[in-house]
Amino acid sequence: MIRRTGPVRPDWERTIEEQGLGFHRYVAQGDDGRPYWDESAYYSFTMAEVLGLEDTVTELHRMCLNAVDHVVREGRFGDYGIPERWWEPIAESWRRRDRHLYGRFDLCYDGRSPAKLLEYNADTPTSLVESAVVQWFWKEDTHPRADQWNSLHEALIDRWRELLPSGGLLHLAYSGADETGEDALTVGYMADVAAQAGLEVELLTMEDIGSDGHAFYDLAERRIEGLFKLYPWEWIVREPFGPLAVARQPKEPWVEPLWKMLLSNKALLAILWELYPGHPNLLPAYFDGPREMTAYAVKPLLGREGASMRLVQPHEVVETPGGYGAEGHVFQQLCPLPDFDGWRPVLGAWVVGDEPAGLGIRETRGLITGDTASFVPHLIED
Structure with a gap:
């Protein structure tokens, strides 16, 4: 995994707008005034790294479905802060196996150590167009002989036919x-x-x-x-x-179906750690406090875009504004994002149906990836 820089395409703004990514002009600007879409940098992976990430996504997806089954069987909806009137409808949705479409795992990965799950966007994940379309055409225009971990478009079409x-x-x-x-x-x-x-x-x-x-x-x-x-x-x-x-x-x-409420809630992180303690792709996470951890993230169960978070380290505490947290929190071991020339990427690994389907990367200079982070493309180069 290497971060590379290079020239941007002439008139790239018009190009990506024609491909549908018009809102890049209107969202808040990221670090150093960067635009949301930034093709002056990209990440290069080996095929072996991508195959390993695909295996990780497959394993995480399996574990998440097992976690849903555990919560339903053991009646642990209260850990999620879900009102009791919805417990049985969620359970029934799972027992029916109501069909699901897609999701995005956010991973901490440096190309050397096992990828770690930060959270799972399982109900309303975005950054889909830039992952499926815009970065693919960037690759075709600039590196046509390279490959990309990106079967999102075809996988979504096939999944709708199944649904x-x-x-x-x-x-x-x-x-x-x-x-x-x-x-x-x-x-x-x-x-x-x-x-x-x-x-x-x-x-x-x-x-x-x-x-x-x-x-x-x-x-x-x-x-x-x-x-x-x-x-x-x-x-x-x-x-x-x-x-x-x-x-x-x-x-x-x-x-997405009603049972996805059990995956889009960060209570999932603590449930997974209970079910799979010590798993190489998980971080310790608890409901009742940081326990033995000296560096950890306090995440609201229903937080979005890095809002209302608190990162606690022995030398400093970093907090982000937001209106989340009334529903409760989970305490997750801090996994500092890797530093690539001062930039810190989060890998958004997509699953469609039950299969891994692609990758999108957002990066920022800080430890928390919020709504001002920039999206950068990637390639597979061996």
């Missing part, structure tokens, strides 16, 4: 409150791959979804029988329409 083999109408929704445009971009791309899988697609915002108290409808009063929603379940169950959304799941499923 809805008979075709039909799929609604896809995002929150109109998102000001960056990232959610709309992600849902638009998901609509594109679903259409390539043979589905009829209809985009709308969550705010545009209506209900008669028995079912959900779009603005044209068409019944919503299947929905891809880039809107987390922990928000949905707090909405007035939450009970109906949960009740309709067996017959009119929403993707």
Whole structure:
């Protein structure tokens, strides 16, 4: 794993905007005024490193599904801060094995030591377009003979065919409150791959979804029988329409399924460490405090984009602002991100269905990867 630098393509802004990544102009600027997409740097991997990461993702995914089964069997929903009224619907969703689409593992990796799981974005992961499309075309333009860990596009098409083999109408929704445009971009791309899988697609915002108290409808009063929603379940169950959304799941499923609440919550980190203590791809994590750890991260169970975190080290404490934490915290051993010429990458390793499918990298100068971190592409070069 090597960080390399090089020239950017002429008129790269227009190029990536034509490929769909328009919001890079509007999000907060990263370190040193960097744009969100930065192709002046990239990470180079060997095929052996990528094959090892694929094995890690496969193993982590298996362990996560076992963790869901454990939580359901042992009734440990309280560790997640989930209100009791939702425990049985989540359990039923898992027992039915409601079909899932995708997720993104965030890993700490330096190319030498085993990759360590930082967290799992299993319900509403973003950075999909830049991972699946933009960095692929960058590779084709600049390093056409190199390879890339990137089968996301094809894997998503195949997965939609598995989820809805008979075709039909799929609604896809995002929150109109998102000001960056990232959610709309992600849902638009998901609509594109679903259409390539043979589905009829209809985009709308969550705010545009209506209900008669028995079912959900779009603005044209068409019944919503299947929905891809880039809107987390922990928000949905707090909405007035939450009970109906949960009740309709067996017959009119929403993707991701309800049981993903047990994977998108950082309580998963402590559950995994209980089930697999000492596993080389896990970090010690606890519910009740740091225990023996002298350097650790305090993470809110439902935090996002590095918000409301506290990094504790013997010589300093670093905190980030945010409104998360009322639901509880998990204490995870600090895994300092590796330093590549002053930049610290987090590897976002994608899984589609039950298979590893690609990689996206975000980097910053700090120890916490927040919403101002830049996305940089990667190659496989042997």
